Amino acid sequence: METFLYILLMFVIKIAIVLAIAFTAAASAVFAERKVAAYIQCRIGPNRVGPKGLLQPFADVLKLIMKEDIVPYEANKVFHKIGPMITLTVAFAIYAVIPFGDFFYLNGEKVYLGIATSPNINIGVLFILAMTGLNIYGVTLSGWSSNNKYSLLGGVRSSAQMVSYEIVMGLALVGVILITGSFGLTDIVNHQDNWKWNLFLNPIGFLLYLTASFAETNRTPFDFPECEQELVNGFNTEYSGMKFGIFYLAEYINVFTVSLIMSLLYLGGWTLPFPSEWIGLEAGSFWLSLIQLVVLLVKTSLLVFFFFWVRWTIPRFKYNQLMDLGWKVFLPLGLLNIILTAIGVYCFK
Amino acid sequence: MKIDKVTKREKLNFLEKLYIPEIAKGLTLSLKYMFAPKFTRQYPEERWEPLGSYRGRPVLVEENGKERCVACGLCSRVCPAVAIEVQAAETADEKERYPILFEINMLRCIYCGYCEEVCPEEAIIMSQDYELTFSSRETAIYDKSKLLVPKEKLTNQLRFLIEYRNI
Numbered sequence: 120m121e122t123f124l125y126i127l128l129m130f131v132i133k134i135a136i137v138l139a140i141a142f143t144a145a146a147s148a149v150f151a152e153r154k155v156a157a158y159i160q161c162r163i164g165p166n167r168v169g170p171k172g173l174l175q176p177f178a179d180v181l182k183l184i185m186k187e188d189i190v191p192y193e194a195n196k197v198f199h200k201i202g203p204m205i206t207l208t209v210a211f212a213i214y215a216v217i218p219f220g221d222f223f224y225l226n227g228e229k230v231y232l233g234i235a236t237s238p239n240i241n242i243g244v245l246f247i248l249a250m251t252g253l254n255i256y257g258v259t260l261s262g263w264s265s266n267n268k269y270s271l272l273g274g275v276r277s278s279a280q281m282v283s284y285e286i287v288m289g290l291a292l293v294g295v296i297l298i299t300g301s302f303g304l305t306d307i308v309n310h311q312d313n314w315k316w317n318l319f320l321n322p323i324g325f326l327l328y329l330t331a332s333f334a335e336t337n338r339t340p341f342d343f344p345e346c347e348q349e350l351v352n353g354f355n356t357e358y359s360g361m362k363f364g365i366f367y368l369a370e371y372i373n374v375f376t377v378s379l380i381m382s383l384l385y386l387g388g389w390t391l392p393f394p395s396e397w398i399g400l401e402a403g404s405f406w407l408s409l410i411q412l413v414v415l416l417v418k419t420s421l422l423v424f425f426f427f428w429v430r431w432t433i434p435r436f437k438y439n440q441l442m443d444l445g446w447k448v449f450l451p452l453g454l455l456n457i458i459l460t461a462i463g464v465y466c467f468k
Numbered sequence: 469m470k471i472d473k474v475t476k477r478e479k480l481n482f483l484e485k486l487y488i489p490e491i492a493k494g495l496t497l498s499l500k501y502m503f504a505p506k507f508t509r510q511y512p513e514e515r516w517e518p519l520g521s522y523r524g525r526p527v528l529v530e531e532n533g534k535e536r537c538v539a540c541g542l543c544s545r546v547c548p549a550v551a552i553e554v555q556a557a558e559t560a561d562e563k564e565r566y567p568i569l570f571e572i573n574m575l576r577c578i579y580c581g582y583c584e585e586v587c588p589e590e591a592i593i594m595s596q597d598y599e600l601t602f603s604s605r606e607t608a609i610y611d612k613s614k615l616l617v618p619k620e621k622l623t624n625q626l627r628f629l630i631e632y633r634n635i
């Protein structure tokens with residue numbers, strides 16, 4: 120009974136911390152995106168609410184909460200409600216398997232950084248793929264249930280796009296899994312210690328994964344589900360108030376998540392750029408875990424910045440270009456990547 | 469039926485199909501602009517001073533405590549938006565008439581400047597005032613108390629009118 124309570128308490132605390140990290144990340148991402156956009160366009164961006172405009176995301180949320188929640192006449196009421204729920208749930212569910220660092224000892228007990236109890240769920244990568252796959256349901260359902268042609272088109276497009284890029288994502292991941300020989304995220308990260316980053320071992324895979332994540336998160340240049348020019352706002356046209364806010368929040372959480380996953384898979388995750396003995400900390404100490412967490416978050420924020428940077432630089436592709444790129448360029452490239460990696464692993468192991 | 473191809477699409481090679489070199493070029497450009505000087509004007513603190521030729525809200529010129537206007541009604545006649553109402557009255561002065569009522573409906577005014585152009589006395593001119601907010605339709609109708617502005621405050625526009633009016 121005691122151990123059960125202990126585990127339960129541990130779970131609750133961990134979930135609270137991870138949720139706090141995710142929400143803070145989303146809020147700061149919203150603010151950062153507007154700032155980056157402004158700076159690229161030679162503007163200053165939000166600077167009125169709070170010191171340096173830092174409270175802007177809270178003002179946004181307050182505004183969204185106070186808005187009227189409109190459900191269109193003849194919309195499918197149930198699915199219209201479920202759509203944003205799925206999106207947000209899926210966005211958070213991924214955090215179940217993401218490790219934020221190695222482990223540390225608390226009163227002689229091993230505590231793992233990450234919600235999962237075992238350090239190394241051996242389906243970690245598969246779970247992430249599955250959850251990003253589920254994301255389609257949220258977008259497509261909300262597009263279809265709105266009873267609006269623009270929303271429907273946005274939803275249909277997104278399902279086609281996400282399905283095609285899911286494949287690319289999976290193929291890219293095979294390279295990493297071949298190199299590591301494990302599905303566990305902790306294994307994958309520890310394998311990259313000492314600058315043996317998968318980015319250097321498997322650059323094509325990184326490129327494919329990066330592009331696929333842009334498509335998966337529906338960010339420019341692949342933001343077809345919501346292209347403003349043709350589809351008003353795509354799948355979330357008919358959403359208002361906090362339901363729209365949830366889509367907005369989920370988008371930024373997703374950006375943070377894919378950046379996190381990418382830094383785990385390809386950029387060495389939480390491994391320090393130098394051996395940990397240099398600062399006199401042993402594996403398992405609390406301070407080392409904290410530094411690892413910071414290293415991971417820095418890498419992630421750089422990737423998030425890259426997402427914003429790309430969004431405000433590149434125009435949207437045409438739909439046929441997107442499909443061409445996915446099936447005619449990235450699919451062969453992904454297969455080639457697997458073969459090359461397999462040969463490399465066979466020769467050097 | 470034979471259909472002509474309207475657009476010629478260039479054949480891209482594999483590297484170009486990946487778009488990577490072009491994307492890298494674009495990214496460097498936008499990075500450069502991130503550090504470029506910013507154009508934003510912090511409006512309520514940093515105000516913009518228009519030139520004399522600027523067409524802000526139309527005002528009546530006040531000279532020696534009186535309006536210049538002789539209530540000829542030309543401005544009200546020419547106004548394409550029918551925004552001006554003038555009612556004339558007689559005075560004891562040698563200047564025979566003056567407007568007893570002069571109203572401009574600022575919701576109607578389109579800032580065309582025709583009234584300024586047509587006025588024989590240079591009595592109505594376009595000011596530099598661009599901050600116009602109303603909370604109701606009634607307050608948007610400006611009467612003489614709001615329209616009269618002393619001549620000294622309008623030197624910019626008056627100089628502009630003297631210099632450029634008749635060329």
Ligand code: SF4
Nearest residue numbers: 547577578580581583
């Ligand atoms: S500026 Fe044009 S619209 Fe406005 S009052 Fe004068 S004539 Fe009428």
Ligand code: SF4
Nearest residue numbers: 537538540541543587
């Ligand atoms: S045209 Fe000039 S003088 Fe005539 S009524 Fe209008 S403001 Fe007065």
